[in-house]
Structures are given as structure tokens and as C-alpha cells.
Amino acid sequence: MIAEIIAAGSELLTPHRQDTNSLYLTQGLNDLGVSVAFKTIVGDNRAHLTSAIRIALSRADIVITSGGLGPTEDDLTRECVAEALSLELYRDPTTMAAIYKRFAERRMAMPPNNEKQAEVIDGAILLPNKNGSAPAQYLDTTVDSHRKIIILLPGPPKELKPLFDQAVKPRLAQSLPPRAIAKRILRMALIPESTVDARTAPIYQQFPDIETTILAGSGEIQLHFTCVKLTHEEAQSRVDELTELVEAEMGEDIFSSHGESLEEVVLLMLGLQNQTLSLAESCTGGLLAERLTAIPNASRTFTAGIIPYTNAAKTQLAHVPADLLTQYGAVSEPAARALAEGIRQRTGASLSLSITGIAGPAIPTDPADANKPIGLVYIGLADEHDTQVKQLQIPGDRDRVRLWATQHALELLRRRLQ
Amino acid sequence: MIAEIIAAGSELLTPHRQDTNSLYLTQGLNDLGVSVAFKTIVGDNRAHLTSAIRIALSRADIVITSGGLGPTEDDLTRECVAEALSLELYRDPTTMAAIYKRFAERRMAMPPNNEKQAEVIDGAILLPNKNGSAPAQYLDTTVDSHRKIIILLPGPPKELKPLFDQAVKPRLAQSLPPRAIAKRILRMALIPESTVDARTAPIYQQFPDIETTILAGSGEIQLHFTCVKLTHEEAQSRVDELTELVEAEMGEDIFSSHGESLEEVVLLMLGLQNQTLSLAESCTGGLLAERLTAIPNASRTFTAGIIPYTNAAKTQLAHVPADLLTQYGAVSEPAARALAEGIRQRTGASLSLSITGIAGPAIPTDPADANKPIGLVYIGLADEHDTQVKQLQIPGDRDRVRLWATQHALELLRRRLQ
Numbered sequence: 001m002i003a004e005i006i007a008a009g010s011e012l013l014t015p016h017r018q019d020t021n022s023l024y025l026t027q028g029l030n031d032l033g034v035s036v037a038f039k040t041i042v043g044d045n046r047a048h049l050t051s052a053i054r055i056a057l058s059r060a061d062i063v064i065t066s067g068g069l070g071p072t073e074d075d076l077t078r079e080c081v082a083e084a085l086s087l088e089l090y091r092d093p094t095t096m097a098a099i100y101k102r103f104a105e106r107r108m109a110m111p112p113n114n115e116k117q118a119e120v121i122d123g124a125i126l127l128p129n130k131n132g133s134a135p136a137q138y139l140d141t142t143v144d145s146h147r148k149i150i151i152l153l154p155g156p157p158k159e160l161k162p163l164f165d166q167a168v169k170p171r172l173a174q175s176l177p178p179r180a181i182a183k184r185i186l187r188m189a190l191i192p193e194s195t196v197d198a199r200t201a202p203i204y205q206q207f208p209d210i211e212t213t214i215l216a217g218s219g220e221i222q223l224h225f226t227c228v229k230l231t232h233e234e235a236q237s238r239v240d241e242l243t244e245l246v247e248a249e250m251g252e253d254i255f256s257s258h259g260e261s262l263e264e265v266v267l268l269m270l271g272l273q274n275q276t277l278s279l280a281e282s283c284t285g286g287l288l289a290e291r292l293t294a295i296p297n298a299s300r301t302f303t304a305g306i307i308p309y310t311n312a313a314k315t316q317l318a319h320v321p322a323d324l325l326t327q328y329g330a331v332s333e334p335a336a337r338a339l340a341e342g343i344r345q346r347t348g349a350s351l352s353l354s355i356t357g358i359a360g361p362a363i364p365t366d367p368a369d370a371n372k373p374i375g376l377v378y379i380g381l382a383d384e385h386d387t388q389v390k391q392l393q394i395p396g397d398r399d400r401v402r403l404w405a406t407q408h409a410l411e412l413l414r415r416r417l418q
Numbered sequence: 419m420i421a422e423i424i425a426a427g428s429e430l431l432t433p434h435r436q437d438t439n440s441l442y443l444t445q446g447l448n449d450l451g452v453s454v455a456f457k458t459i460v461g462d463n464r465a466h467l468t469s470a471i472r473i474a475l476s477r478a479d480i481v482i483t484s485g486g487l488g489p490t491e492d493d494l495t496r497e498c499v500a501e502a503l504s505l506e507l508y509r510d511p512t513t514m515a516a517i518y519k520r521f522a523e524r525r526m527a528m529p530p531n532n533e534k535q536a537e538v539i540d541g542a543i544l545l546p547n548k549n550g551s552a553p554a555q556y557l558d559t560t561v562d563s564h565r566k567i568i569i570l571l572p573g574p575p576k577e578l579k580p581l582f583d584q585a586v587k588p589r590l591a592q593s594l595p596p597r598a599i600a601k602r603i604l605r606m607a608l609i610p611e612s613t614v615d616a617r618t619a620p621i622y623q624q625f626p627d628i629e630t631t632i633l634a635g636s637g638e639i640q641l642h643f644t645c646v647k648l649t650h651e652e653a654q655s656r657v658d659e660l661t662e663l664v665e666a667e668m669g670e671d672i673f674s675s676h677g678e679s680l681e682e683v684v685l686l687m688l689g690l691q692n693q694t695l696s697l698a699e700s701c702t703g704g705l706l707a708e709r710l711t712a713i714p715n716a717s718r719t720f721t722a723g724i725i726p727y728t729n730a731a732k733t734q735l736a737h738v739p740a741d742l743l744t745q746y747g748a749v750s751e752p753a754a755r756a757l758a759e760g761i762r763q764r765t766g767a768s769l770s771l772s773i774t775g776i777a778g779p780a781i782p783t784d785p786a787d788a789n790k791p792i793g794l795v796y797i798g799l800a801d802e803h804d805t806q807v808k809q810l811q812i813p814g815d816r817d818r819v820r821l822w823a824t825q826h827a828l829e830l831l832r833r834r835l836q
Contacts, residue, residue, distance in 0.1 A: 013454045015445035016633055018436065027433035036431045037466060041457035048455060048477075055473060059466075215434055224434075279725075285711025286704030289725045293703025296816060297780050304731035306724050307697075307707045313722035313765055317735065347731055362715050398714060 001176065002037040003029050004060035006052055008068035008077050009155060010043035021066045021153075021160050028169055033179050033228060034062060044074035053084040057143050057150070062172070067155030069134035071114040077152055078137070082121045085141065085150070089119045092126060099133050124152075127167035132159040138171060149175065179228050182235035184243045185259035186223040188250065189411045190404075196221045200246050207242045219407035220262070252418055255411070262410045263291050269417040270301040270351070277413075278349035279305035280318050280339040282330065283357040283377065288406040304347045308339070311366065318342030318354075329368030331356050333378055336389045340380030351416075353409045354380035357394075359401045377405045381412050388412075419594065420455040421447050422478035424470055426486035426495050427573060428461035439484045439571075439578050446587055451597050451646060452480060462492035471502040475561050475568070480590070485573030487552035489532040495570055496555070500539045503559065503568070507537045513544060517551050542570075545585035550577040556589060567593065597646050600653035602661045603677035604641040606668065607829045608822075614639045618664050625660045637825035638680070670836055673829070680828045681709050687835040688719040688769070695831075696767035697723035698736050698757040700748065701775040701795065706824040722765045726757070729784065736760030747786030749774050751796055754807045758798030769834075771827045772798035775810075777819045795823045799830050806830075 005026070007019035019041055026036045037060060042052045049068070056063040068077030082089045095118040103110035117134040120126060127136035137152040151168055153160045188196060193216040200223065204212040213224040225242050229235040243257055255265050270277055279302075281288050289305035292298050308314040311325045320338040328334045339354035357377030364370055375394045380387055390412055394404045423444070425437035437459055444454045455478060460470045467486070474481040486495030500507045513536040521528035535552040538544060545554040555570040569586055571578045606614060611634040618641065622630040631642040643660050647653040661675055673683050688695055697720075699706050707723035710716050726732040729743045738756040746752045757772035775795030782788055793812045798805055808830055812822045 013444065013457065014631070015441050015448065016631070018438070018441060020436070023433050023436060026431065030433065037461060037463070038470070039431065039459040041459075043455060045455070051477070052456070059469070213432070213434065278731075281704075284708075285716070286699075286707030286723055286725065287711075289704030290702075290708045293705075293725070293727065294817070294820070296778075298703070299727050303728045304724070304726050304735060305704055306722070306735065307704065307711070308722050309711065309717050310721045313696075316764055316766075317722060317724065346734055348734075360714075399712070402712070 001034045001061045002059075003034050003062040003064065004038040004040065004056040005036060006049075006056055006063065006065045007039070007041045007155075008044065008049055008065060010045075010074070012041050012067075013043050019066070021155070021157060024157070024161060025064055025066070025164060028164055029062070029064075030226075031181050032169065032172055032176055033181075034172075034176070044068065044076060046076050046080060049076055049080040050083050053081055053150075057084060057148055061147070062149045062151070064151045064153060064168075066153045066160055069117065069136075069152060069154045071111070071117050071133075073113075075116070078116075078119050078121060081137075081139075081150060081152060085121070085139075085143065087122045089121060091115065091118045092120045093118075095120070095126060095135055098128075102133055121152075125171075127163055129154060129159055129163055131162060132156060134159075136163045136167065138168065140175065178230065180230065180232040180235050182227050182229075182232060182239045184225045184239045184257060186225075186243065186246060186250075186254050187256045187259070187262070188221045188223075188253050189255055189262055189407055189414075190219050191221055191253055193221055196223070196250070199249055203245045203249060204242060207238065210238060210242055219404050252415065255414055261295075262407070262414065263295050266410050266414050266417070267292065267295055267298055267301055269414065273417060275351050275417070276301055276303050276349040278303050278343045278347040278352045280343040280352065280354040280380075281305060281307050282309060282314070282339070282355060283359045284355045284402045284405050284409075285309065287402050288353070288355065288409055291406060291410075303349045304343075306343055314339060318346065326368060329364075329366060329372065331358055331364065331369045331372055331376055331378065333389050333391065336378035336380035337382075337387050340382035340387055340389075344382045350383065351413070352380075352382045353413055354378075354382075355405050355409055357392075357401065357405055359398045359405075361398060375401050377401065377408070379405065379409045379412055381409075381416060383416075388416075419452045419479045420477075421452050421480040421482065422456040422458065422474040423454060424467075424474055424481065424483045425457070425459045425573075426462065426467055426483060428463075428492070430459050430485075431461050437484070439573070439575060442575070442579060443482055443484070443582060446582055447480070447482075448644075449599050450587065450590055450594055451599075452590075452594070462486065462494060464494050464498060467494055467498040468501050471499055471568075475502060475566055479565070480567045480569070482569045482571060482586075484571045484578055487535065487554075487570060487572045489529070489535050489551075491531075493534070496534075496537050496539060499555075499557075499568060499570060503539070503557075503561065505540045507539060509533065509536045510538045510544060511536075513538070513553055516546075520551055539570075543589075545581055547572060547577055547581055549580060550574060554581045554585065556586065558593065596648065598648065598650035598653050600645050600647075600650060600657045602643045602657045602675060604643075604661065604664060604668075604672050605674045605677070605680070606639045606641075606671050607673055607680055607825055607832075608637050609639055609671055611639055614641070614668070617667055621663045621667060622660060625656065628656060628660055637822050670833065673832055679713075680825070680832065681713050684828050684832050684835070685710065685713055685716055685719055687832065691835060693769050693835070694719055694721045694767040696721050696761045696765040696770045698761040698770065698772040698798075699723060699725050700727060700732070700757070700773060701777045702773045702820045702823050702827075703727065705820050706771070706773065706827055709824060709828075721767045722761075724761055732757060736764065744786060747782075747784060747790065749776055749782065749787045749790050749794055749796065751807045751809065754796035754798035755800075755805050758800035758805050758807075762800045768801065769831070770798075770800045771831055772796075772800075773823050773827055775812075775819065775823055777816045777823075779816060793819050795819065795826070797823070797827045797830055799827075799834060801834075806834075
């Protein structure tokens with residue numbers, strides 16, 4: 001069974017807006033064993049949309065549309081699907097009443113064009129929309145003696161997602177062969193994709209019944225294992241088996257084997273060990289603190305951060321001696337060490353990380369740092385016993401240097417906690 | 419003239435990867451006066467790709483493909499375009515030599531399948547690719563007595579973008595009626611889209627020769643004005659005229675009228691006024707510092723930030739009296755005031771901002787804050803004379819509360835500097 005997803009909306013054909021619903025729908029369809037073979041994006045144009053639907057019906061078994069179910073003249077999906085299938089539209093009285101009620105509850109008069117949202121394609125099942133006024137429509141029909149399932153979903157993600165999960169997926173599952181799916185996601189930081197693949201391919205290739213996907217980006221590699229069987233137990237035991245073998249090969253390079261982010265894992269480990277963390281970030285400007293505090297309950301272990309951007313602030317906030325900065329520069333092994341130790345002492349945290357570097361594109365004006373290369377970064381990690389400093393040369397632009405510096409800092413801390 | 423963009427690649431039909439090239443290509447085509455009417459995403463499947471190209475040729479004047487020009491068996495775009503047009507492929511000796519040279523320079527033996535990258539569709543012009551081995555191809559031809567332009571671009575953005583800008587756009591421009599385009603982007607923070615539209619629509623509607631687009635998101639509204647004329651002067655004077663009228667209506671609500679971000683504007687104003695800024699962020703956890711320091715040369719005016727996540731850290735780093743925190747809680751007007759004043763004094767900056775609030779989903783455990791609602795945020799702004807504190811109730815989840823809090827802080831500072 002193959003599917004096509006059609007996203008309708010002229011705004012999706014501008015440089016500013018992108019169809020993202022299809023990623024969510026694709027995940028859901030894949031869970032059911034359905035591949036997406038085509039995605040089409042088309043504007044609010046009757047001829048274009050009708051023809052796109054006709055083409056989709058000619059080449060896919062399942063066609064899902066998103067968008068174009070609103071009350072305006074530009075909302076054409078219902079009409080175009082009906083036209084493509086040569087079916088009639090009728091106004092559903094129950095839906096009409098629900099739409100009037102929605103407006104009445106908000107003490108608003110209903111503009112007459114809203115009645116359009118009650119139009120139903122002959123033979124379609126209506127799927128009520130709790131988060132909006134236009135219901136979804138589900139049509140199981142035959143075109144040229146081939147069975148075709150056509151599903152019309154509203155465009156706003158907060159309407160589309162619950163409708164798809166709660167009403168469409170269970171209904172589709174009934175029309176498809178029974179199956180159970182199990183997944184594991186293994187995550188690793190700062191290892192080249194080619195290294196991960198060279199070490200794990202000999203293992204995962206022995207599991208032809210498991211689909212392996214390698215995703216790389218932002219200083220991280222993810223291995224996704226997906227297995228489909230008749231029962232969930234069977235599928236789960238296969239992905240668990242493969243996960244164990246890959247874990248044995250990659251060892252501590254794997255920071256999570258259930259999908260958690262590096263920030264989550266570090267906060268979890270800190271909590272389990274009753275440790276607290278403080279930060280002193282210069283070139284990353286708060287990015288590391290921001291990543292950690294984006295996780296709810298970070299406050300249980302993260303106590304404080306400082307961003308001493310100037311040399312004076314390094315002295316004021318972390319007690320880095322001014323003459324150390326004059327002698328070695330702010331981007332130096334001694335400065336990273338003094339920052340990590342200084343913030344640990346100031347805050348009383350059990351552990352601290354420091355980051356100082358040159359993110360570019362400008363080079364530092366301070367003479368002690370002026371001849372150092374863009375991408376040079378020092379990371380300090382201090383505990384009550386000693387301080388470790390790691391020197392890095394990170395390639396890329398400002399954003400990349402900053403992101404990778406925080407990734408290196410988190411990974412350094414994770415390996416210390418392991 | 420309408421265009422269709424076809425993105426080829428099975429990875430673009432997974433839940434993990436999305437075609438983003440088409441946004442860039444759409445902008446470039448729009449600049450030339452060409453609208454994108456369809457986008458198709460198709461996998462590395464010969465029958466699917468050939469049929470998608472045939473359909474595109476039947477409904478668009480310009481067809482641009484991205485991807486599928488590499489050396490592997492899955493790279494099928496050249497063959498499929500040739501097949502769809504019933505044209506032959508030949509091997510171009512110059513390209514073949516260039517590919518061999520590329521490998522020789524890296525002292526690598528060339529795998530024979532790389533020769534495929536030298537295949538050219540009969541009649542196509544080759545556009546050399548400085549950033550990769552497969553050249554782009556540009557074909558100006560006739561299908562069923564209609565003129566069709568078909569352009570094959572490589573998939574990696576760092577190859578596609580320069581090829582499109584430097585080789586494709588100038589060539590397309592010659593085939594299209596001469597035109598000049600001028601644009602202005604006006605940006606406003608924290609105003610409802612409906613308010614902006616109600617106040618500006620009566621103005622921009624008087625300029626039917628200007629295309630107005632309103633984009634809203636992340637606490638910001640953007641008005642894009644685009645005008646197309648025969649000369650650049652004419653187009654520029656029209657968008658400037660409209661911009662002046664909208665500026666007169668919206669006044670200081672507009673933070674930039676040449677597209678700069680709110681962070682950039684604030685840093686620029688601080689620099690022009692010889693002011694320096696320090697920050698004390700609690701609930702936003704470094705996000706505001708991160709936004710400011712993402713801008714190159716932020717160090718000219720941003721001196722330091724602190725993220726005193728615990729009450730103890732608020733006292734240690736910003737000298738907030740412990741009994742103030744016990745009495746009013748960390749999320750309070752007095753705490754925001756003390757944080758802003760404390761960090762200003764500690765760092766000697768001329769201005770300081772503080773943010774303290776409840777981002778959720780967890781509620782604070784400290785009894786002084788435990789009964790306060792999620793989304794409650796206080797922002798402090800201190801200078802040498804006085805301290806202003808703004809109380810907000812920001813709806814939404816943790817990410818939204820944090821982002822909007824930083825947006826409010828930047829906007830409060832901008833209005834002070836104005």
C-alpha cells in the first residue's frame with residue numbers, strides 16, 4: 001500500500017511557509033506499514049487542486065489531504081475531491097448545528113459562509129474535530145475497480161494531529177493487515193557518521209527484519225531501529241536484541257538508548273548522583289544554560305550560570321585574576337581553568353563547566369587573544385578535587401562553533417559522570 | 419509563467435527529512451516574476467520520478483528538479499528527465515575529465531559509477547558546479563509546441579544555492595520579460611496580527627502595485643512589501659513611499675524597517691548611545707543572552723549575564739537580599755527589581771535587564787512562589803536613575819513563556835532607548 005500526501009494552501013508555495021504536517025502524517029502511516037511515495041503541494045486553485053487529487057488517486061492507494069477545509073472561498077478541498085471522484089456534496093445537518101452552536105457559545109453571529117464547512121462528500125464518514133469547526137472526512141471507495149481511501153484533514157497542526165491519531169489511524173489500521181511495531185533510538189555525540197556506520201553496519205545488517213536509519217546533524221548521530229511483527233512482544237524483543245549488540249559494540253559512546261537528549265541524560269545523571277552544576281560561558285553566550293534549562297525541572301541540579309563576556313566580568317563574576325587574562329588571554333587553558341574553578345567556588349555547586357573560545361567572524365581585539373584562530377575553544381570541568389581542560393579547534397561559522405562547543409561541554413561532563 | 423519544483427530523494431519521504439531547497443528556489447523564482455504553482459516530492463524510483471517529471475512538464479512552464487545527480491544507482495534524475503522528454507543522454511568528455519581530475523587531486527581512485535555524473539541530456543547546457551562533482555543542466559526546449567525550461571540542480575544546499583544564483587537566475591532572467599524588484603521588510607514585536615492588519619490595510623490597499631505579505635510568529639509581526647517595475651528606481655520609490663506611510667501610522671511600534679532582528683536593533687541602539695548592558699535571567703535560563711550573543715560583535719555592548727537559577731545564586735551573584743526572596747518569592751516585583759539593580763552594580767554596565775518568572779510545567783517548590791500561576795513573569799530594567807518593573811502573564815507552554823519573556827525584555831529596552 002502506498003500513500004500520497006497533498007498539502008493545499010497558497011501560503012505553502014511562498015518562500016516563507018513550509019508544509020510540516022506531512023512529516024507527522026508520514027510517521028503515522030509508516031507505523032501502519034504504509035509508505036509515502038509522493039507528496040504534492042498545491043495552491044488554493046480549483047483546477048490545480050482537482051487535477052492534483054486526480055493524479056494522486058491514479059498512483060496511490062491512500063490519499064491524505066491537509067488544509068482547505070475552512071469557511072473561505074479559498075477553501076476548496078471538499079469541492080475538488082468531490083469533483084475528482086465525480087461525487088456529490090451534501091450539507092450535513094448535524095455538522096451545521098454544531099457549527100451554529102460553536103458560534104452561539106461565543107455569542108457571535110455566524111457568517112453564512114461557515115455553512116460550507118458542513119459540506120460532506122457523498123459516502124464519506126465525518127470525523128468530528130474537537131479543536132476546530134471543520135470535521136475531517138474519511139472516504140473508502142473504488143476508482144476504476146481499485147480500492148482507494150481518501151482522507152481530508154484540516155490544515156492547523158493542533159486540529160490535524162489529534163484527528164489523525166484518534167480517528168484516522170484506528171480506522172486505517174482496520175483496513176490494513178494487522179501488525180505491531182517496535183522502535184529504539186540510540187544517540188551518540190561527536191562521533192563521525194562514517195565511524196558509527198562502519199562499526200554498527202556488520203551488526204544491524206544481520207537483522208534484515210529491522211529497518212535501520214542513521215540520522216546525523218548538530219554534533220549528534222542517531223540510530224533508529226524499527227521492527228514490524230504480528231505481535232508487539234515479538235517486535236520489541238527483536239529491536240531490544242539488536243540494541244544490546246550495538247550497545248556492546250559502541251559502549252559509552254552511546255549516551256541514550258531510549259531517545260533522551262544529551263541535556264536530559266546529563267541532568268538525570270547529575271540528579272542520581274546528587275550533584276549540582278554551575279556554568280561559566282563566554283563564547284557560547286548562554287547557549288549551554290539555555291539548552292539545560294529548556295528541560296523542565298532543570299532547577300533540581302542546575303544552580304547558576306554566568307556569561308562573563310568581557311574580561312572585567314570574568315574577574316567580577318568568577319574571580320579570574322586580571323593579570324592571568326592579560327598574560328594568557330581570555331581564550332586560553334588557564335582562563336578556562338580559572339573560570340570553572342571560580343564559578344564553582346562562587347556558587348558552591350559540586351561541579352562546574354566553563355567555555356571560552358573564539359566563535360567568529362570577528363577576531364578578538366584584546367592583544368593577548370588577537371592572533372588565535374576562529375574556532376579555538378577551551379572547555380573546563382571542575383570538581384572538588386581537580387580541574388580538567390580540553391582544547392578544541394571547531395570548524396564552521398559562529399552558530400556551528402557555539403553549538404558544537406556546548407555539545408563538547410555536555411559530552412565531557414557526561415563521560416565524567418559515567 | 420508558472421513553475422513546478424520537484425525534489426527527488428527517498429529520504430524526503432521519511433518523517434525525518436524535509437525539502438528546504440524549494441523555499442530558496444521559490445524566493446529566487448518570485449524575484450524573477452515566476453510563481454511556483456506546484457511542488458512535488460518523489461523518491462528514488464525510476465517510474466515515479468519519470469511520471470512526476472511528465473506531469474510537471476504538462477502543467478508548468480519551468481520545471482526545476484533538485485537531487486538525484488550523484489553517482490549512485492539511486493541517482494536517477496538525468497535518466498528520468500531524458501526519458502520523460504524522449505531525449506538521449508551522452509557522456510560529456512569535458513565533465514568526465516573534470517571528475518577524474520577531482521579524484522586525482524585528492525589522490526583517490528575514481529569508482530567507475532562516477533562517470534554517470536558526466537551524462538548530459540541532449541540539448542542541455544551544462545552549468546559547472548564549483549562545490550561538487552555533478553554539474554547542473556539547463557534545457558530550453560519545446561514539448562507539444564509549448565516552450566518548456568527544465569533545470570536539473572544537485573540536492574546539497576551548498577551546491578544548489580550558488581548554482582541557482584550564479585548560473586540559473588541570470589539565464590532565466592534573459593528568457594523572461596525584463597523587470598526590477600524592490601522590497602522592504604517592516605518588523606514589529608508583541609502586537610496582535612489583527613491590530614497590525616486593521617491599522618495598515620487601509621494604507622497598503624492603496625498600493626495595488628505592491629504585494630503585501632503579513633507574517634506572524636514568535637511574538638513578532640513582519641510586513642513584506644514587494645514591488646515589480648521596469649526599473650529598480652521606480653520599484654524602490656514605490657515601496658519606500660508605502661513604508662513611509664505605514665511608519666507614520668505605526669510609529670515606534672516598528673522596530674526595524676530594513677529587516678533587522680530585534681536583537682540587532684537593540685545592540686545597534688546601545689552602541690550608538692555608548693551604553694552597555696548586563697542581564698540577570700532566571701526563568702529564561704540564558705535564552706536572552708544567547709539571542710544577543712548570536713549576533714557578531716555583541717561584545718561591544720553586552721558585558722555580562724548571570725543565570726541565578728536558585729535563590730542562593732540570586733543572593734551570591736546579584737546580591738539580592740535573602741529575606742526579600744523569603745518574603746516576596748523569587749517571582750515577584752521586588753525580586754525583579756533587586757536582580758536588575760544587583761547585576762547592574764556588580765558589572766558596572768549602564769543598563770541592565772532582569773527576568774524572573776514561572777515557565778512551567780512544574781510549579782515552584784519554594785512556598786513564597788508556590789501559589790503563583792505558570793506564565794507569570796516580571797521583567798526589570800534598571801539604569802543609573804531608576805528601575806522599572808513590568809508584570810506579564812504569558813500564555814502557553816514552557817518554550818513559549820521563555821521565548822515571549824525574552825521578546826518582552828528586548829522590546830521594553832528598545833522603547834527605553836528610543
